[in-house]
Amino acid sequence: MAPTDSGIASNLFTIGSDRLALLGKHHKALMQGYLDGFIDETAFSEGALKKLIAARILWRPDEQQPLALRPLVSELIASMVADENRRQINADVAEKLEQIRNRVQAYRDAQFKGDYSVAELQLQRLTEHVHDLSGQFEEAIDSLWHRLNSDFGFVASLDDKIRENERAQKQLRRLLDGLDLLDFNELIELSEGNNHLRKLLVSQLQNQLSSHHSSLLEVQKRLVELLAKFRQQQARSMLITNMAAFLRQHPKYQPADYPNRSELPTLFNQAARIVPQAAIALDNASDRQSLAELVRALPRYQPVKLLDTESASFSSVLVDDEIAARQQALKTDVENFYLRVIDQGGKLSALGYLEQQALEWDSEIWLYQIIAEYQALPQDEKQMFAIVRDEAPVSAMNQLLLIRDISLQLQVQAA
Amino acid sequence: MLQHGPLLERLLAGDFICQITDEDAYRHLSNEQTQQDINHYLRPLNRRLVSNDDNTVFFLGYHELNKAAREQLSSQFSLTVQSLLPLLEWLQLVQETLGRDSALTAGDTIKLQEFVLRTEDNQSLRQRLNQLASDRFFNSQSEQLDNQVKLIFRRLKEHGYLLQPHQDRQYYVVTGKIDYLIDVIRFIRDEEQLPVDDTPSQEALL
Numbered sequence: 001m002a003p004t005d006s007g008i009a010s011n012l013f014t015i016g017s018d019r020l021a022l023l024g025k026h027h028k029a030l031m032q033g034y035l036d037g038f039i040d041e042t043a044f045s046e047g048a049l050k051k052l053i054a055a056r057i058l059w060r061p062d063e064q065q066p067l068a069l070r071p072l073v074s075e076l077i078a079s080m081v082a083d084e085n086r087r088q089i090n091a092d093v094a095e096k097l098e099q100i101r102n103r104v105q106a107y108r109d110a111q112f113k114g115d116y117s118v119a120e121l122q123l124q125r126l127t128e129h130v131h132d133l134s135g136q137f138e139e140a141i142d143s144l145w146h147r148l149n150s151d152f153g154f155v156a157s158l159d160d161k162i163r164e165n166e167r168a169q170k171q172l173r174r175l176l177d178g179l180d181l182l183d184f185n186e187l188i189e190l191s192e193g194n195n196h197l198r199k200l201l202v203s204q205l206q207n208q209l210s211s212h213h214s215s216l217l218e219v220q221k222r223l224v225e226l227l228a229k230f231r232q233q234q235a236r237s238m239l240i241t242n243m244a245a246f247l248r249q250h251p252k253y254q255p256a257d258y259p260n261r262s263e264l265p266t267l268f269n270q271a272a273r274i275v276p277q278a279a280i281a282l283d284n285a286s287d288r289q290s291l292a293e294l295v296r297a298l299p300r301y302q303p304v305k306l307l308d309t310e311s312a313s314f315s316s317v318l319v320d321d322e323i324a325a326r327q328q329a330l331k332t333d334v335e336n337f338y339l340r341v342i343d344q345g346g347k348l349s350a351l352g353y354l355e356q357q358a359l360e361w362d363s364e365i366w367l368y369q370i371i372a373e374y375q376a377l378p379q380d381e382k383q384m385f386a387i388v389r390d391e392a393p394v395s396a397m398n399q400l401l402l403i404r405d406i407s408l409q410l411q412v413q414a415a
Numbered sequence: 416m417l418q419h420g421p422l423l424e425r426l427l428a429g430d431f432i433c434q435i436t437d438e439d440a441y442r443h444l445s446n447e448q449t450q451q452d453i454n455h456y457l458r459p460l461n462r463r464l465v466s467n468d469d470n471t472v473f474f475l476g477y478h479e480l481n482k483a484a485r486e487q488l489s490s491q492f493s494l495t496v497q498s499l500l501p502l503l504e505w506l507q508l509v510q511e512t513l514g515r516d517s518a519l520t521a522g523d524t525i526k527l528q529e530f531v532l533r534t535e536d537n538q539s540l541r542q543r544l545n546q547l548a549s550d551r552f553f554n555s556q557s558e559q560l561d562n563q564v565k566l567i568f569r570r571l572k573e574h575g576y577l578l579q580p581h582q583d584r585q586y587y588v589v590t591g592k593i594d595y596l597i598d599v600i601r602f603i604r605d606e607e608q609l610p611v612d613d614t615p616s617q618e619a620l621l
Binding site: 156157158161233234235236237238239240241242243244246247248254255256257258259260264265266267268269270271272273274275276 | 465496503517
């Protein structure tokens with residue numbers, strides 16, 4: 001029996017390694033197939049396609065359908081790259097338990113018959129099953145944590161996240177139910193009188209499963225918390241949308257007068273602000289030094305001394321020779337302007353004269369001086385001149401009148 | 416009390432204190448003994464600590480509701496009511512513009528530049544922003560998108576809904592005052608039994 005076994009084993013080895021090599025050989029095209037959901041047949045030669053189908057890597061789900069990866073291969077990839085959209089969780093414990101029971105029975109039978117090599121083989125298989133069982137939980141827990149830690153980021157919308165969370169919670173419940181199926185009394189009974197079995201089925205398995213159990217409970221707690229958070233976010237979004245819509249539809253809407261209710265809702269008890277003010281305390285001797293510094297740092301106030309002027313003509317008070325000379329020149333020019341008005345007899349524009357004579361005075365100063373000169377005239381002489389201001393308001397909004405020009409005319413009095 | 420001087424000053428000035436605006440202060444305020452101490456201290460000023468339902472944000476209210484206090488509360492309330500729609504529209508606009516799958520919550524960061532860039536190329540967002548900016552609450556006179564956005568964010572900062580961690584960097588963090596706003600809306604909704612849902616209908620769940 002042993003030689004046939006090894007024959008099968010070596011045969012298995014060759015086929016298995018060949019087929020694994022196939023996966024490696026076409027890794028890019030296959031991975032693309034995983035992402036697209038179907039295989040691009042033009043990327044393979046016909047021979048390669050046949051080999052891949054024979055190796056049970058690819059299949060055609062339906063005559064009309066393109067080739068696709070077999071579900072088990074997809075699952076393998078999903079688990080390897082932790083693709084939570086496609087990762088499967090296997091919560092089936094009953095089947096595994098059944099296999100463990102059968103193996104234990106076969107192992108015991110073989111031992112009873114004294115067929116030690118078979119017993120050894122059965123023990124080997126049994127060990128694998130136990131590890132599979134534990135690994136199945138480990139894989140599931142890894143997937144759950146992964147989803148949890150990424151905040152279910154692999155789906156876009158909040159609604160999808162909520163659905164994914166609920167799905168994860170269902171998976172978790174199935175896993176916990178599966179754990180409940182494991183009855184350690186039964187396992188103890190199964191391993192009775194055998195050290196190997198006791199170690200494998202009782203101490204090792206129990207240890208692993210109890211740690212899985214606490215992991216699962218922790219995941220469950222976090223999932224529930226996260227779901228509550230998702231729901232809260234969802235509620236908030238909806239509240240914002242719907243309230244905004246309501247307010248838009250009812251622009252005149254006014255809520256009740258909560259601030260004047262006898263029982264004021266705390267939310268609306270928002271007091272007026274008080275900004276604490278502080279001033280210098282002069283009675284505090286220890287602060288004097290710093291106060292003195294502060295005072296010294298103040299910018300010095302320099303009063304502008306206003307000079308008393310007896311008339312609008314201010315030329316007499318200016319003592320500076322140069323300024324006085326300029327002032328005198330201006331005065332002379334203005335006098336000439338007045339003389340021209342008298343000579344000409346008609347209406348004369350002040351700015352017009354300024355331009356015509358090419359005088360260098362600033363137009364504003366010029367107008368000022370003309371007005372000042374007019375004001376300085378004795379009353380009877382004033383009447384000889386008609387002064388007309390050309391005024392306009394600053395803007396439509398500002399009624400302040402600005403003088404744009406002045407015209408002077410000799411008024412011929414009926415003597 | 417001495418150690419809480421700056422905190423008291425902020426509270427008196429009308430600031431809302433949450434985990435985002437001042438983590439240390441918020442932790443202190445969450446302590447019942449400190450709350451009592453502060454209330455005791457504020458008693459002569461006719462103030463006391465108030466928080467929202469979930470205790471995520473603290474501010475000052477009146478201890479005793481005299482006539483002056485009622486008047487102040489009335490005017491404060493009408494300001495709050497006026498600001499509801501513009502604030503809600505802003506929340507919606509930000510959520511849609513930045514392509515977020517949930518409403519803004521305290522601690523979320525908004526980059527001004529990203530917001531401007533995304534609004535720029537989208538005519539309908541651009542129009543909504545334009546409308547929002549000219550709302551009385553924001554009161555923007557500008558036609559420039561950039562200025563409008565800046566003004567909106569500055570106003571929200573002034574009202575305590577946003578925090579600008581660095582004066583010269585244009586990104587903002589949403590504060591806990593947003594929770595207060597949501598609580599106010601929920602309160603009004605419940606109290607006035609407005610037809611405003613916040614739970615998805617059974618259909619949506621299935």
